Amino acid sequence: MTKVAVILPVYFADHPIIFDKAIQSILLQTEACHLFVCQDGTLTKELHQLCESYPKEKVSLLYSHENKGLPSTLNRGIRMALKQGYEYIARMDADDISMPNRLELQLKYLRQHPKVDLVGCQAELIDKSGNYCGIKKVNEYIIFNSLKFNCDLIHPSVMFKSTFFEDYGFYDESLLKSQDYELWLRASQKGAVIRNIQLSLISFRYEPELISRRKKEQWFNIKIKYKYLNKWQFLPGIARHLFILICPTFILKWLLIKKTN
Numbered sequence: 001m002t003k004v005a006v007i008l009p010v011y012f013a014d015h016p017i018i019f020d021k022a023i024q025s026i027l028l029q030t031e032a033c034h035l036f037v038c039q040d041g042t043l044t045k046e047l048h049q050l051c052e053s054y055p056k057e058k059v060s061l062l063y064s065h066e067n068k069g070l071p072s073t074l075n076r077g078i079r080m081a082l083k084q085g086y087e088y089i090a091r092m093d094a095d096d097i098s099m100p101n102r103l104e105l106q107l108k109y110l111r112q113h114p115k116v117d118l119v120g121c122q123a124e125l126i127d128k129s130g131n132y133c134g135i136k137k138v139n140e141y142i143i144f145n146s147l148k149f150n151c152d153l154i155h156p157s158v159m160f161k162s163t164f165f166e167d168y169g170f171y172d173e174s175l176l177k178s179q180d181y182e183l184w185l186r187a188s189q190k191g192a193v194i195r196n197i198q199l200s201l202i203s204f205r206y207e208p209e210l211i212s213r214r215k216k217e218q219w220f221n222i223k224i225k226y227k228y229l230n231k232w233q234f235l236p237g238i239a240r241h242l243f244i245l246i247c248p249t250f251i252l253k254w255l256l257i258k259k260t261n
Helices: 016-027 045-053 070-083 102-112 163-168 179-189 208-228 231-246 249-260
Strands: 004-010 034-039 059-062 088-091 118-126 132-136 159-161 194-205
Touching (some): 004 102, 059 070, 088 102, 102 159, 102 194, 179 194, 179 208, 208 231
Parallel strands (some): 004 034, 034 059, 118 194
Antiparallel strands (some): 088 159, 118 132
C-alpha cells in the first residue's frame, strides 16, 4: 500500500488552470502517493469537471456542498487518510506546485529522523503567471519558544507522521484563519519535534492579494498568542502583527520583495 497521502482542499474561487498544475505536480511525484481532493463548498463547473477527470486509483474526491472553511475541510481529509491507514500525510494547496521529489525527500527525512513528527521545507516564490520571485527561507529547527515570535513553517509544505494527530490533535475549527499556526504552537508546546529541510521543495504562489489576506490574519494571530504567551511575552510577541495591521500595503509588498531577493 502507498504510505503517503496528500490533502489538497479546493474552493470555488480557485483558478482551474493553476489548480490543475497543483494536481499534476502531485501525480508526477517520484514517491508513490494518494491524493485526497477535499471540496469546500460547491465548485464551478470547470473545477468540478477537472476533479472528475483525474484517475480514481490515484485521486479520491471528498465532496461537500457546504462551505465549512479550511480547518474543517483539512480535518475531513486527514481523518479519511488516517481511517485508510496512511502512515504519512502531506499538505498541498490548490495554487502551489510541488517539486517532483518533494514527497520522496520528506519521507526519507522522516524515516532517517524517527523522533521528528513533522517536516516542512523552504519555498520558491512565484507570481500568478508562474514567474520566479525569490526564495522563502525558513529555519531548520522549530521550537515553541521561536514559534511564539515567528511562524517559520510554510503550511502547504509540511508532511506529518500519522501519529502526530493522535498525539497533538487536529486543526482548531473555530479559527477561520491561522489555524496552522495554532496547531504548530499547541504541538510544539506539548513536545512535538518539528524540522524544515533546507531545500526549496515547493513553488509557493505569491500574489498581490496575499498581503491583504495576511493583514486579515493578524487579529487571529494576536488571539492565538494571547492563549500561548505569558503576560511578559505578549506585547513583544504581537508587535510584528500590530506593525502589519497599521503598515500601508505597498510598504509591506516592498519589504516582502526585499526579504526574498
